Amino acid sequence: MKGLAILKAVRSANSTESCRRRFISQEGQESTMSRTRRTFITGAAAFSFAASRAPAFAQQRLTPIRIVVTPVTNYTGLLVARDKGWFEEQGLNVSWSPVAQTAIAVEATYGGSVEFAGGGVLEPMIARGNGLDMMLVVPSARIRPEAPDNSAIVVKASSAIQKPADLAGKRASVGLLNSINHIHFIEWMRRNGGDAKTVQLTEIPFPQMPDALMQDRLDAVWAVEPFFTILKKSGNVRVIGYPYQENIPNMDITAMFAKESWLKANTDAAKRFRDVFTRAQKFMAEAPKADRDDFVSKFTSVRPELVAEMSLPIFVSAFNVQSLRANVELAVGQKLMKSIDVDSMIWKG
Numbered sequence: 001m002k003g004l005a006i007l008k009a010v011r012s013a014n015s016t017e018s019c020r021r022r023f024i025s026q027e028g029q030e031s032t033m034s035r036t037r038r039t040f041i042t043g044a045a046a047f048s049f050a051a052s053r054a055p056a057f058a059q060q061r062l063t064p065i066r067i068v069v070t071p072v073t074n075y076t077g078l079l080v081a082r083d084k085g086w087f088e089e090q091g092l093n094v095s096w097s098p099v100a101q102t103a104i105a106v107e108a109t110y111g112g113s114v115e116f117a118g119g120g121v122l123e124p125m126i127a128r129g130n131g132l133d134m135m136l137v138v139p140s141a142r143i144r145p146e147a148p149d150n151s152a153i154v155v156k157a158s159s160a161i162q163k164p165a166d167l168a169g170k171r172a173s174v175g176l177l178n179s180i181n182h183i184h185f186i187e188w189m190r191r192n193g194g195d196a197k198t199v200q201l202t203e204i205p206f207p208q209m210p211d212a213l214m215q216d217r218l219d220a221v222w223a224v225e226p227f228f229t230i231l232k233k234s235g236n237v238r239v240i241g242y243p244y245q246e247n248i249p250n251m252d253i254t255a256m257f258a259k260e261s262w263l264k265a266n267t268d269a270a271k272r273f274r275d276v277f278t279r280a281q282k283f284m285a286e287a288p289k290a291d292r293d294d295f296v297s298k299f300t301s302v303r304p305e306l307v308a309e310m311s312l313p314i315f316v317s318a319f320n321v322q323s324l325r326a327n328v329e330l331a332v333g334q335k336l337m338k339s340i341d342v343d344s345m346i347w348k349g
Contacts, residue, residue, distance in 0.1 A: 062091055064092075067096040067097075067114055067115065067256075068105050069098065070102060070119050071300060072225065073141075073299070074253070074313055076315075077280030077281045077283070077284055086279060087276055089276075092276065102122075102124075103179065105119040109134070110133075118256050119254060121180070121254060121327060123179065125331065126336050128340050130338070133259050134345070135257060135346070136255050136346050137256045137347045138278055139316050140281065141252070141315060142313060145245075148311050149311065150225045150228065151223060153188075153240050154213070154220065155213075155240055156216075156236060163193075164194040167219070169199075170220060171202060171220075172200065172218060173202045173209055173221050175204075185222065213237070214236065223237075225310050226306055228310075229309050247330070248326045252316065258270065258347070263349055282317055325342050
């Protein structure tokens with residue numbers, strides 16, 4: 001079977017759990033960061049239970065749509081559409097559950113255990129370039145046009161690390177290897193006179209990065225929300241770069257995707273899902289901050305007062321195709337995939 005690059009990335013996710021156990025064993029007493037992380041993980045574990053509220057009698061007449069997404073703010077539109085009854089209006093019974101990494105979402109979609117998945121835009125494009133019939137259906141989030149972005153490379157405030165080149169020989173984590181973060185980290189280092197090969201990269205889950213950094217088990221981490229805001233509020237970290245913004249400005253970062261064969265066989269249901277999610281995306285883009293933050297808090301189980309301080313992504317409903325092409329060029333340049341026609345990968349059913 002083709003698609004070795006993306007499947008290798010999926011398999012490498014298994015090493016994340018062993019790294020997680022190793023880091024936990026070193027933590028000792030639970031810190032404030034640990035408790036915050038545990039609260040977030042508990043919320044993520046409950047993430048799937050509130051997925052659908054269609055009455056039992058109605059569910060029998062609705063088309064089921066199963067989804068996996070990385071449990072971040074970018075897919076809050078799912079909750080908007082559910083709570084406002086838009087999915088049910090279009091005859092859809094939509095349920096979703098969390099996955100830790102986009103590579104796992106690609107595997108779930110390709111294997112047929114779900115109809116749609118939400119994750120980073122690059123992984124499904126790598127899968128497409130390696131022979132898997134993935135299609136991008138609708139975008140969910142774009143990076144912020146100006147700093148601060150909603151993720152960044154951070155070091156301890158007391159660290160001697162001032163620039164990317166200073167990471168040589170240091171320990172860092174950007175999440176899963178071969179992920180969109182890893183690919184952009186390599187490019188960010190190159191653009192700034194560094195070499196990612198000189199950095200000791202370790203795979204650990206994003207929720208555990210704050211403790212690893214504060215306890216000096218890592219020298220730098222790629223912090224994402226809500227952990228980025230938690231770290232900033234502590235006053236103990238310093239940002240040394242925003243790789244996404246520096247590499248590809250106005251980049252689409254996440255999207256909903258599906259198998260091309262499923263889309264062809266279920267065009268009507270797929271169109272209805274795309275239209276409803278697009279409507280929800282427009283709501284998120286235009287709603288007052290208080291309403292938007294309320295939905296984000298409910299979707300992620302992050303405290304409302306913390307959400308109010310977070311840097312949220314830009315919620316979009318149309319692809320920035322140029323940014324997708326730029327991502328493909330990065331992956332091709334790093335020999336992770338063959339080049340693809342991005343336009344032909346965007347579903348227009």
